[in-house]
Amino acid sequence: MCRMRVHGVANTPTPKSADEADERKGWRFASSDGEAPGENVTPDPIHPEYKHIRELYFENNKDYGGRFTVPTLYDKKQKRIVNNESSEIIRMFYRAFDKLLPEKYAKVDLLPEKLKESIEATNEWTYNDINNGVYKSGFATTQEAYEKNVKTLFAALDRAEAELAKSPGPYYHGANPTEADVRLYTTIIRFDAVYVQHFKCNLREIRSGYPALHKWVRYCYWKNEAFGGTTEFTHIKNHYTKSHHQINPLSITPLGPDPDILPLDEEVPAVKAALKK
């Protein structure tokens, strides 16, 4: 998983600080000055001199006029971006590079044949109403559009909650993670941390309002390195809150929620109080 994966909806920037923000330049590569935590925060290894992803887009077409989106799949031999659509890239990764991988990774099957139909049906509303739903809510410029989108988002969260509540767990489709988990995780892990406050997706939090989603997202984060090891809350929070000046003009990043994600064996204080009675 790529920490910059945003399902192709956002051409939003990651300025180093509010002072340096230039929203038109879009996604920024990390510099190597230790500015932000995380093992995978490195300059582009192929082009260490590049500061923004846009430079990859301009590399083969200096007149490129489209959006500078992530993820981007780059071919080192051809020296060009070969794909920038997350839903296509995710599937290429299932098989295309297996021969380059240790067996334990090559054998991972995130789209088993017998679940393919069910997963694709889930993708439809997960993508439109949840993955994109938070952006449609947060970037709405009228009260009416915001309310319509946030209601659709929470109806879809209710649906995901019901699916997870009836799953044997710990993953969406049982014992093994699938594409359904990967697609849902990217939004749910950010939900309390940024979307509730920054995008006004605040009918309910995950931690107090969606017990099955909360149990599931914590299992992914704490028990599976592929999820937890590629999640860095400092990046998540700073990216949103310091990039969208039309939403948060002073670029102040909220301290909460505390903690970013609850440990597996802890619940919100209201639960602890109720269980004590």
Add this chain to the structure above:
Amino acid sequence: MCRMRVHGVANTPTPKSADEADERKGWRFASSDGEAPGENVTPDPIHPEYKHIRELYFENNKDYGGRFTVPTLYDKKQKRIVNNESSEIIRMFYRAFDKLLPEKYAKVDLLPEKLKESIEATNEWTYNDINNGVYKSGFATTQEAYEKNVKTLFAALDRAEAELAKSPGPYYHGANPTEADVRLYTTIIRFDAVYVQHFKCNLREIRSGYPALHKWVRYCYWKNEAFGGTTEFTHIKNHYTKSHHQINPLSITPLGPDPDILPLDEEVPAVKAALKK
């Protein structure tokens, strides 16, 4: 209690809509066109032609150059504002108008002699760190000032939570409401509804994060008409979210949290799920 009571810290406006916003004009009287819900939403009965509270301030001093704050205590005979400091007005109301009141109201004693010292000690930190703490957090213009103030606020909420947890209840000092309840209620009733999102006071919500405060504020709201009957969430939410353009430039009012306040016999979904186990 006055629904516009803000402890003298805010000279913030209540524009009818973003289009009509003129922040410099400050608090606005309701018009009589049924624009907002609530029984007490009426024009100024003495000056039905006045549109803003500032007109009261200019009435006797057309060169008035200070802030236009609420509450304002106005003397109909002298035709002038006689006080605009909430902590003083609240105490005048305890005895000064008793002879005009039915006995059941006249006999209410919100500052019993034996609790006076304790209540005044509580007022000190409640006022500075909670009532004003939400404003200091929300109006901070630097990350550093925001973080300092929001930490102080939540330390004070932790302290109020501990006080309420050891109170015999249902009120702060036991069987009867006191000044301590009145002062704390004005902030806590608005906390989840606006401060968590709009002022970034989001380390925890009251409903999921502070069981004793939650139990107490719900008792005040649902069981005592003096609290519940003077609380109108539509006004609370619209006032903040549509007034502070430096915080919320598009004036979009969040739909959540849902509901504004939980019924007495209901808890957040995480509690319901934990109790079912």
